[in-house]
Amino acid sequence: xxxxxxxxxxxxxxxxxxxxxxxxxxxxxxxxxxxxxxxxxxxxxxxxxxxxxxxxxxxxxxxxxxxxxxxxxxxxxxxxxxxxxxxxxxxxxxxxxxxxxxxxxxxxxxxxxxxxxxxxxxxxxxxxxxxxxxxxxxxxxxxxxxxxxxxxxxxxxxxxxxxxxxxxxxxxxxxxxxxxxxxxxxxxxxxxxxxxxxxxxxxxxxxxxxxxxxxxxxxxxxxxxxxxxxxxxxxxxxxxxxxxxxxxxxxxxxxxxxxxxxxxxxxxxxxxxxxxxxxxxxxxxxxxxxxxxxxxxxxxxxxxxxxxxxxxxxxxxxxxxxxxxxxxxxxxxxxxxxxxxxxxxxxxxxxxxxxxxxxxxxxxxxxxxxxxxxxxxxxxxxxxxxxxxxxxxxxxxxxxxxxxxxxxxxxxxxxxxxxxxxxxxxxxxxxxxxxxxxxxxxxxxxxxxxxxxxxxxxxxxxxxxxxxxxxxxxxxxxxxxxxxxxxxxxxxxxxxxxxxxxxxxxxxxxxxxxxxxxxxxxxxxxxxxxxxxxxxxxxxxxxxxxxxxxxxxxxxxxxxxxxxxxxxxxxxxxxxxxxxxxxxxxxxxxxxxxxxxxxxxxxxxxxxxxxxxxxxxxxxxxxxxxxxxxxxxxxxxxxxxxxxxxxxxxxxxxxxxxxxxxxxxxxxxxxxxxxxxxxxxxxxxxxxxxxxxxxxxxxxxxxxxxxxxxxxxxxxxxxxxxxxxxxxxxxxxxxxxxxxxxxxxxx
DNA sequence: TGGATTCGCGTTTTT
DNA sequence: CGCGAATCCA
Numbered sequence: 157x158x159x160x161x162x163x164x165x166x167x168x169x170x171x172x173x174x175x176x177x178x179x180x181x182x183x184x185x186x187x188x189x190x191x192x193x194x195x196x197x198x199x200x201x202x203x204x205x206x207x208x209x210x211x212x213x214x215x216x217x218x219x220x221x222x223x224x225x226x227x228x229x230x231x232x233x234x235x236x237x238x239x240x241x242x243x244x245x246x247x248x249x250x251x252x253x254x255x256x257x258x259x260x261x262x263x264x265x266x267x268x269x270x271x272x273x274x275x276x277x278x279x280x281x282x283x284x285x286x287x288x289x290x291x292x293x294x295x296x297x298x299x300x301x302x303x304x305x306x307x308x309x310x311x312x313x314x315x316x317x318x319x320x321x322x323x324x325x326x327x328x329x330x331x332x333x334x335x336x337x338x339x340x341x342x343x344x345x346x347x348x349x350x351x352x353x354x355x356x357x358x359x360x361x362x363x364x365x366x367x368x369x370x371x372x373x374x375x376x377x378x379x380x381x382x383x384x385x386x387x388x389x390x391x392x393x394x395x396x397x398x399x400x401x402x403x404x405x406x407x408x409x410x411x412x413x414x415x416x417x418x419x420x421x422x423x424x425x426x427x428x429x430x431x432x433x434x435x436x437x438x439x440x441x442x443x444x445x446x447x448x449x450x451x452x453x454x455x456x457x458x459x460x461x462x463x464x465x466x467x468x469x470x471x472x473x474x475x476x477x478x479x480x481x482x483x484x485x486x487x488x489x490x491x492x493x494x495x496x497x498x499x500x501x502x503x504x505x506x507x508x509x510x511x512x513x514x515x516x517x518x519x520x521x522x523x524x525x526x527x528x529x530x531x532x533x534x535x536x537x538x539x540x541x542x543x544x545x546x547x548x549x550x551x552x553x554x555x556x557x558x559x560x561x562x563x564x565x566x567x568x569x570x571x572x573x574x575x576x577x578x579x580x581x582x583x584x585x586x587x588x589x590x591x592x593x594x595x596x597x598x599x600x601x602x603x604x605x606x607x608x609x610x611x612x613x614x615x616x617x618x619x620x621x622x623x624x625x626x627x628x629x630x631x632x633x634x635x636x637x638x639x640x641x642x643x644x645x646x647x648x649x650x651x652x653x654x655x656x657x658x659x660x661x662x663x664x665x666x667x668x669x670x671x672x673x674x675x676x677x678x679x680x681x682x683x684x685x686x687x688x689x690x691x692x693x694x695x696x697x698x699x700x701x702x703x704x705x706x707x708x709x710x711x712x713x714x715x716x717x718x719x720x721x722x723x724x725x726x727x728x729x730x731x732x733x734x735x736x737x738x739x740x741x742x743x744x745x746x747x748x749x750x751x752x753x754x755x756x757x758x759x760x761x762x763x764x765x766x767x768x769x770x771x772x773x774x775x776x777x778x779x780x781x782x783x784x785x786x787x788x789x790x791x792x793x794x795x796x797x798x799x800x801x802x803x804x805x806x807x808x809x810x811x812x813x814x815x816x817x818x819x820x821x822x823x824x825x826x827x828x829x830x831x832x833x834x835x836x837x838x839x840x841x842x843x844x845x846x847x848x849x850x851x852x853x854x855x856x857x858x859x860x861x862x863x864x865x866x867x868x869x870x871x872x873x874x875x876x877x878x879x880x881x882x883x884x885x886x887x888x889x890x891x892x893x894x895x896x897x898x899x900x901x902x903x
Numbered sequence: 904t905g906g907a908t909t910c911g912c913g914t915t916t917t918t
Numbered sequence: 919c920g921c922g923a924a925t926c927c928a
Contacts, residue, residue, distance in 0.1 A: 240917065240918085267917085269918045270918080273918095368918095369918045435915080436915085438915065438916085439915085539915085540913090560916085563917095597904090601905075730914090730916085732914095732916065733915090751914095757914075772915085793919085795920085796913095796920075
């Protein structure tokens with residue numbers, strides 16, 4: 157449990173020390189007029205509407221420093237909220253550096269969920285929890301829903317537990333408790349089913365002393381709204397003099413309500429956001445929050461920042477041109493005083509392989525001109541597009557890193573290991589116990605589990621206690637009973653060691669004695685060594701934490717992808733992952749209708765969906781400082797089969813004056829074409845490229861291993877491998893290995 | 904219970 | 919096509 161007062165005095169101490177310089181006054185230099193206003197308008201609500209590359213986070217951190225410097229508030233009196241852990245870390249770093257290296261730990265600076273969790277630990281009793289509640293991840297949620305559905309005998313084929321869990325979560329994200337849900341929130345039969353499970357689901361969570369992610373905010377909102385607990389909100393009103401929010405366009409309703417309740421007394425809230433970068437609608441973000449700001453906070457100062465400090469003129473103009481096709485926006489026109497730079501290169505290619513080859517060729521060319529790999533990024537719409545790029549990077553030996561994918565703590569082995577620890581910390585954690593009861597295999601299958609659950613339900617006890625109970629009887633088969641008794645003995649032993657042993661040591665011991673580590677060590681699957689590695693990393697990372705409880709919370713809410721390797725490599729990630737980042741040079745492949753904009757997005761959300769996709773395009777283009785490459789292909793392999801593709805409508809929306817379309821191969825001609833299909837049919841990416849491929853096939857079929865070949869660019873070489881239509885060629889002059897499938901001819 | 908086989912489906916992703 | 923989940927069968 158946390159002690160607020162100690163936190164406050166802790167965070168105030170550096171400030172009260174006169175020898176520590178607080179904000180640097182000269183920091184305000186270099187901010188333009190509106191930014192100055194945003195920073196200096198200290199009291200009252202402020203909304204800073206700022207576009208890409210305008211330095212939003214800088215405004216926020218400068219303001220934070222300014223408030224401290226002017227003595228308007230102590231560090232513990234500012235609530236500073238961001239969206240992701242990465243952003244929170246970045247903000248912590250910046251604030252700390254402005255304030256001359258002060259520690260910002262213990263400040264109210266972090267993600268919505270982490271801050272709400274911190275509050276809820278203190279007030280847990282108000283909603284029937286105790287302060288050491290477990291935070292469940294989405295996996296646990298689904299399992300819980302499934303259990304409830306099993307119990308009620310609901311057909312899970314028609315109504316997958318995952319869908320029900322998602323629905324419940326989305327209600328929570330809207331700030332809705334079961335009684336708040338009215339006819340308007342209920343669409344179809346599936347919604348009504350989800351609602352019927354919502355209440356028992358909540359009861360079960362309370363019984364387990366657990367919260368899901370949505371609860372962290374929802375419980376706090378419930379407490380804040382309840383007059384019986386008026387003291388809680390009053391306390392926070394007294395505590396927080398200023399509230400600051402980054403990326404306001406991404407807030408969902410629950411986050412908005414939480415903020416509004418906290419801010420309504422003093423109205424000192426400052427939000428920063430860009431409605432054109434709202435790309436998380438599909439997970440509940442409400443652009444309306446930002447559009448409605450001045451109604452929610454009457455008298456709000458609204459500052460528009462339109463000067464972009466990141467990109468050159470052509471890039472910015474292209475981004476502006478695309479986003480101007482959206483109707484539902486506040487409207488900004490970014491400008492820059494930077495030079496015009498290079499036009500955006502637009503290129504049509506035959507298929508994904510050719511696209512990757514072309515992009516990599518461009519990257520190599522840039523590298524040879526001195527551009528850094530770490531300043532190049534490939535931003536894709538969906539992760540399956542990464543594969544072709546990865547293959548090509550490997551073939552060419554280009555250093556690259558993939559950002560995204562399953563997070564460390566979402567990996568199966570990590571969750572399993574955590575489940576063991578959870579049972580040790582709180583043996584009534586049924587979900588955790590269920591997860592690992594038969595991992596490694598102990599011969600405890602479905603039927604045994606069923607027996608245990610039935611007993612637990614009848615007696616109203618936890619699974620763990622049910623096992624202890626049943627082992628006293630003759631109900632179970634001797635073999636099963638023996639196994640269970642041994643398992644319980646193990647847990648009891650681990651529990652008794654918990655107080656005397658360092659937790660990282662204990663975790664190692666548990667993983668070892670339970671046979672879980674051994675299970676992966678003997679597993680011969682190719683990814684097993686990696687899993688063993690991850691488990692070792694988990695135990696070693698535990699050393700710095702005070703206790704298991706603290707560690708588990710850190711895992712659930714704070715631990716982020718450790719992307720500390722700022723190595724000299726090309727970044728490969730999704731467009732979503734790229735928000736907030738910038739690169740000198742950005743590649744945007746796969747601009748084909750159906751892929752980008754995504755068909756599903758348009759089907760499910762119509763115009764709204766399309767506009768969100770367009771904002772994604774805007775985000776993509778504006779990541780580039782100096783160079784942007786956009787490409788589309790005529791043939792895309794999607795889930796196994798080849799589909800014909802037509803260029804994205806966003807390609808047509810790029811203002812012609814700011815792009816350079818490649819005409820050499822007759823792929824795409826800027827200007828002249830009106831209908832979207834016209835580039836396709838008349839200027840004919842398909843027709844021309846098809847010829848190339850046919851020629852290749854003929855050419856390649858005449859070759860065999862060891863054949864000497866000549867390439868215009870790389871000189872003479874020898875074929876060292878043939879795979880279908882692709883040739884691996886080792887070139888004599890450079891000593892390089894290349895994969896070629898075009899322009900190869902005999903010497 | 905658990906290995907083997909078929910089935911089905913296929914964005915984006917944070918906490 | 920390629921993977922995870924559901925289902926089948928020993």
